[in-house]
Each structure stands twice: as C-alpha cells, then as structure tokens.
Amino acid sequence: MKKYDVVTTISYPKKGAMGKTGSWRVFRPILDKTKCVKCLRCWIYCPEGTIIRNKDDTVDIDYEYCKGCGICANVCKVKAITMEREAKKK
Amino acid sequence: MTVMIDTGNYIAAKAAVMARPAVVPAYPITPQTTLVEGIANYVKTGEFKGEYICVESEHSAMCACIGASAAGVRTFTGTSSHGLLLMHEMLHWAALARLPIVMCNINRVVGPGWNIWTDENDSISQRDTGWIQFYCSSNQEIFDTVIQSFKLAENKKVLLPVMINYNAFILSHTSMPVYIPEQKEIDDFLQKYKPQWKLDVNNPITFGNIILPADYEKIRKDMQNSQENTKKLIPEIAKEWKKKFGRYHGDLIEEYKCDGADHILLAMGAIGSESKVSINNLRKEGLKIGLARVRTFRPFPNEEILKLGKQADLIVIDRNISIGSEGALFSEVKASLYGKLDTKVHGFIAGLGGKDVTYNDIETICKKVVEGKAKDCEWYGFEGGGK
Numbered sequence: 001m002k003k004y005d006v007v008t009t010i011s012y013p014k015k016g017a018m019g020k021t022g023s024w025r026v027f028r029p030i031l032d033k034t035k036c037v038k039c040l041r042c043w044i045y046c047p048e049g050t051i052i053r054n055k056d057d058t059v060d061i062d063y064e065y066c067k068g069c070g071i072c073a074n075v076c077k078v079k080a081i082t083m084e085r086e087a088k089k090k
Numbered sequence: 091m092t093v094m095i096d097t098g099n100y101i102a103a104k105a106a107v108m109a110r111p112a113v114v115p116a117y118p119i120t121p122q123t124t125l126v127e128g129i130a131n132y133v134k135t136g137e138f139k140g141e142y143i144c145v146e147s148e149h150s151a152m153c154a155c156i157g158a159s160a161a162g163v164r165t166f167t168g169t170s171s172h173g174l175l176l177m178h179e180m181l182h183w184a185a186l187a188r189l190p191i192v193m194c195n196i197n198r199v200v201g202p203g204w205n206i207w208t209d210e211n212d213s214i215s216q217r218d219t220g221w222i223q224f225y226c227s228s229n230q231e232i233f234d235t236v237i238q239s240f241k242l243a244e245n246k247k248v249l250l251p252v253m254i255n256y257n258a259f260i261l262s263h264t265s266m267p268v269y270i271p272e273q274k275e276i277d278d279f280l281q282k283y284k285p286q287w288k289l290d291v292n293n294p295i296t297f298g299n300i301i302l303p304a305d306y307e308k309i310r311k312d313m314q315n316s317q318e319n320t321k322k323l324i325p326e327i328a329k330e331w332k333k334k335f336g337r338y339h340g341d342l343i344e345e346y347k348c349d350g351a352d353h354i355l356l357a358m359g360a361i362g363s364e365s366k367v368s369i370n371n372l373r374k375e376g377l378k379i380g381l382a383r384v385r386t387f388r389p390f391p392n393e394e395i396l397k398l399g400k401q402a403d404l405i406v407i408d409r410n411i412s413i414g415s416e417g418a419l420f421s422e423v424k425a426s427l428y429g430k431l432d433t434k435v436h437g438f439i440a441g442l443g444g445k446d447v448t449y450n451d452i453e454t455i456c457k458k459v460v461e462g463k464a465k466d467c468e469w470y471g472f473e474g475g476g477k
Contacts, residue, residue, distance in 0.1 A: 004286045005246040007312035008188040011296045018300070 016065055021048070025068030027083040029061055035080035042072035042081060091335075094270050098261035101229045101268050102168065102194045102254075103128025105236035107138045108276045109192075112163035115143040115154035120206050121258040122170040122196045148173035152180035152191075159189035160297055162288030164240065167191070170258065171198035171212045178216065184251045185220025186309060187298055190243030190283070191251040192236065197359065197409075198258040199443050207444020208258035210359065210410040214387070214418045216253070220313050222320055223387040226256040227363035229266040231339045237280055238327050244283050247319040257360040258444070271335055279334055317389045324386065340383065342391035345398075347373060348380035353460055354398050356423060357407040358384045361440070361447050365407075368452035377460055384419060392426040399426070399433040405459045407452070407470075409441040416467050440470040 004010075011017060038057040050066040051059050061072075073081040094104065102125050106114070116126035132138035141158075145151045151167050159165045169177060174195050184191050195213050199205040213223060224239065226232045232254065239252040256262060271279075287295065301309070325341035332338040344362070347369050348354055357365050362383030372379045382398055384391060398404065408417025415421060420437030427433050436459045441447040451471065458464045 006188045006249045006286075006316060007308050008186070009298050009301050009309065010287055011299050013294055013296075 020064050021067050022062075022064045025063075025066060025086055027068045027070055028063070028086050029066065029068065029070065029072055029081050030084055031059065031061060032080045032082070033058065035078050037078055037080075039077060041075045041077065045071050045075045047071065091272065091275075092270050093267050095265050095267045096229070097124065097263050097265050098229045098232050098256055099123075099125040099168075099196070099263065100128045101233050101266075102236055102256075103132065104270060105233045106166045106168075106192075106194075107132045108270075108273060109166065109237055109240050109280060110140070110164065110277075111166040111192075112140045113143065113154070113158035113165045114138070114140060115145045115151040115158070115165075115167050117145050117148050117151045117169070117173065119148070119170050119173040121198055121262045122168045122173065122194070124263070125168040125194060125196070148176040149180060152177040152184060155191045155193070156180060156184050156187065156189055157289075159184070159191050160187065160289050162283075162285035162290075164244075164283045165189075165191050166193065168194040168196070170196040171200055174212050174216060175200065178219070181216055181219040181221060181251075183298070185313065188249040188313075189251060190240070190249055192239045192243055192254070193251065194232075194236070194254045194256070196258050196262045197255050205443055206258065208260055208360075208409070209442045209444060210255070210408075211442075213253060213255045214410040214412070217388060217418065220250060220317075221388065222248075222250055222252045222317070224252065224254045224385055225358040225362070225387060226254060226261065226385075227339075227360055227383060229261060229264075230268045230337065232256055232261065233268050233270065234331060234335070234337055234339060237276060238331055240283075241280050241327050242320060242323055245319075245323055246286065248316050248323060249286075250313065250316055250320075255359065260360040269335070269337065275334065279331070320386075320389050321391075321393075324389075340385050341394075342384075342386045342389065343394045344381075344383040344385060346381040346383065348382060348398065348401070350378055351380035351402050352378045353405060353456065354380045354382050354402040355405045355407070355452070355456060356382050356384055356395070356419060357452075358387065358419060359409065361407055361409060361452070364447065364449050365452050367449040368456065371449065372453055372456055377456070379456055379460070387419070387422075390422050390426070395423055395426040396430060399431045399435075403434040403459070404436070405456060406435060406437045407440050407447070407455065408437065409447070411439050411442065420467065435466075436464045437467040438464075438470045439468070445471075
C-alpha cells in the first residue's frame with residue numbers, strides 16, 4: 001500500500017506493533033486481588049498499557065505484552081503487586 | 091513590485107515572512123542576529139502572523155522546527171557557524187523525517203580561533219545530512235531563493251529540508267537594492283502547504299520509530315531519489331520564477347560567459363559574483379575564460395560539470411577545506427569527471443577566516459592556471475611563511 005509519496009518512518013497505533021513483548025520479561029508482576037483497593041495507580045503509571053482496567057475498577061495484567069518493568073509494583077500503595085523471577089535459577 | 095534597499099539578513103527576513111510560515115523558532119548568533127531580529131520586528135508590525143518562539147539554543151531551534159513541521163505547518167529558521175554545528179544531530183533528523191523546513195545559514199568561520207567573518211566550513215561540514223544546500227551570491231538571490239526553496243522543499247517529489255547559505259557580512263550585513271513582489275504575487279507562486287501526514291490527536295501516528303535494517307535502507311534510497319528529483323525541479327521552479335518575476339540566477343549552476351571558453355572557473359557564494367568582474371577583465375585581455383557559479387552543493391551538479399569539462403579545463407576556488415584532503419568543491423568536481431574525461435582541474439583554497447578574495451585575486455588565480463604555472467592544488471596567497 002503506497003500511502004505517501006516518500007519513504008519515512010510512520011506507524012499507526014496497533015496492539016503489539018513490536019510483537020509479543022511479554023517474552024522480554026525477566027520479572028513477572030503477580031497481583032494479589034485480596035489486597036487491591038482499586039486505586040488504579042498501576043493502571044495510570046503502566047507505560048505499556050498492559051494493566052487492564054475492568055468495569056468495577058479491579059485490574060488484570062496482560063502478560064502477552066507486559067515487559068516486567070516493575071513500575072506497577074513500585075507505585076502500588078498497598079503492596080498488592082510483587083515481582084517474581086520468571087524462570088527459577090537452576 | 092517595490093524596491094527595498096537593505097542587508098542580506100533583513101531581505102531574508104522579508105522573504106521568510108512573505109512565505110507565511112506558521113512557526114519561526116529563533117536563537118540569535120552573529121552574523122545571523124539581524125535576520126531573526128528582522129522577523130521579530132515583523133511580529134511587532136503585525137506583518138508576521140505566525141508563532142515566533144524564542145528558544146534556548148540552536149539544537150532546540152531545530153527541534154522546534156521539527157515539531158512544528160511534523161504538525162503540518164510551514165516552518166522557517168536561521169542560524170550560522172557554531173549554531174549550525176549545535177543543530178547537527180537534528181539536521182539529520184529533519185531530513186530523515188522528510189520535513190520541508192527552510193533555513194538560512196549565514197556562512198561564518200568555525201572557531202577557535204574565534205572569528206565572525208566568512209568561510210564555508212560550517213555548511214560544508216553538514217553536507218551529508220540530507221539537506222538541499224543553496225549558495226547565494228546577492229541579496230536578490232537570497233530573497234528569490236528563500237521563496238523558491240519552500241516550493242521545492244514542499245514538492246511531493248522532494249519533501250526534504252533546504253539550507254540557504256550566504257556569506258557573513260559580505261551579504262548578511264551589506265545593503266543592496268532588491269525587487270520585492272506584491273504579497274499576492276508571492277501567494278500565487280507559493281500555495282499553502284498541504285502536508286501528506288501530520289501530528290494530529292484525532293488521528294494518532296508515531297514518527298521516527300524503530301525500524302529494521304532491510305527497511306532502513308529504503309529510507310536512505312528514497313532520500314537519494316528525492317535529491318535526484320530536485321535536479322529537474324530546481325530548474326523548473328527557477329523558470330517559473332523567471333516567467334513571473336523576470337529574474338533568474340541560474341539552475342544548479344549559473345553559467346557566465348562560458349561560450350567558447352577553454353578555461354572555466356568554478357566557485358560558490360559571494361566569490362561567485364566577484365568572479366564576474368574578473369571574467370569581464372580577463373575576457374578584455376583576450377583570455378577565453380568563463381565562470382560556472384555553483385548554486386547547489388546538494389544536489390551536486392555532476393551532469394553540468396561533466397558538460398563543462400568536455401569544453402574546458404577547470405579552475406576551482408574553495409572557501410573551505412576538508413582537513414586531511416582538499417577543498418570540498420575541488421574533490422567533487424573531480425569526482426564528476428572521473429573515468430569519463432581527462433580534463434585538467436586546478437584547486438585553490440582561498441578566503442578562509444574571512445580573508446578578502448577580490449576580483450584581482452581571482453584574476454591572479456586564473457592567469458596562473460592559464461599560463462601553466464599552477465600546481466594541482468594550492469593555497470592562494472598563503473602568508474604563513476610555509477608552503
């Protein structure tokens with residue numbers, strides 16, 4: 001598809017434009033839903049949009065694209081998210 | 091049409107404002123200062139209705155140009171010497187992002203030693219950034235080239251930024267009479283800029299993102315194709331300007347008395363116009379000599395120079411030096427002929443650091459070549475005591 005008269009880098013928003021970035025993850029965020037107070041700080045701070053906000057303001061994590069940066073765990077006021085190593089050391 | 095008698099910088103400011111850019115980011119540097127000062131004055135008088143942004147550095151000036159141009163509006167700025175060098179990273183970005191920014195660069199010496207006079211090492215060192223480079227030889231040419239450059243840059247076969255170079259003080263601070271068309275005539279010649287894409291919150295897109303090797307080379311190749319396209323478009327636009335306004339400064343080169351010449355002098359910028367006096371004098375003395383003033387260093391006029399090389403031996407004056415090699419124009423002139431002709435080419439380095447290159451000097455250079463006394467490459471009038 002030729003959209004423009006010249007060649008340059010332009011990309012359109014698309015889920016997973018760079019592939020399944022979840023495979024980059026070293027640490028996996030684990031959410032303890034019993035501790036969550038629905039403050040949504042993790043949803044606000046996640047730089048990748050991989051915190052899924054449900055209708056009742058509970059959250060889930062999209063592990064297909066979460067790169068495991070740990071920001072959500074850092075900003076969580078009630079320590080409901082912990083980071084765990086993906087593969088156990090041999 | 092009116093006649094305005096003013097300096098190169100104020101003329102460039104007038105041209106820029108008449109092109110109706112929406113954004114002018116500005117950071118002053120000698121000898122460019124009066125250019126951005128001139129535009130600031132048009133803000134005060136209401137003639138410039140765009141956004142004038144006082145930025146904190148030249149790097150920021152070019153960043154602001156990139157942002158504005160990506161948002162889909164016409165953008166202009168000016169700089170010089172160390173300012174241009176501070177922009178270097180962003181010059182590459184502007185070209186690779188295919189943004190039709192137009193900028194005046196007033197050719198000034200690079201320090202140290204600290205020196206505000208003219209030579210062309212500042213812009214020559216930006217040769218490989220992808221920008222189109224014009225070198226002007228009069229204030230009228232500055233005015234006409236600024237307007238024409240927007241038309242060239244914004245052409246869908248080009249979409250590359252343009253740098254209009256002119257010599258510090260010799261042009262930037264010297265008054266000359268310049269014909270100024272009516273605003274309506276400029277508007278007819280230069281239509282409103284219609285971007286093919288733009289930064290738009292309702293239609294979000296990402297610019298300049300990550301790209302893999304196989305795709306990256308397509309971008310470089312396309313830039314090369316676009317520069318090639320300008321070789322046809324620069325003459326077309328110059329022709330249209332001539333038809334509308336009766337003025338013409340040449341295409342990629344300006345030929346002067348080349349008919350029947352067995353020696354042709356090549357030079358850029360103000361030395362190019364000074365040379366016309368020399369050519370007239372030498373012709374009177376019976377020398378068969380002509381001038382080809384190189385107007386565009388990028389794209390480089392290879393075909394034109396090859397044509398001249400078939401007819402005459404070439405003499406090149408460079409007001410720049412690629413340290414460790416030779417004058418940049420000298421190198422590229424020879425490259426244009428390589429493998430096709432055995433034409434003799436003589437190179438001279440002259441006028442570095444703003445040293446005067448008068449018509450007498452140019453005549454001396456030409457005579458030395460014609461009389462067979464010139465080396466392949468030499469520094470004209472070097473006073474350092476060495477060779």
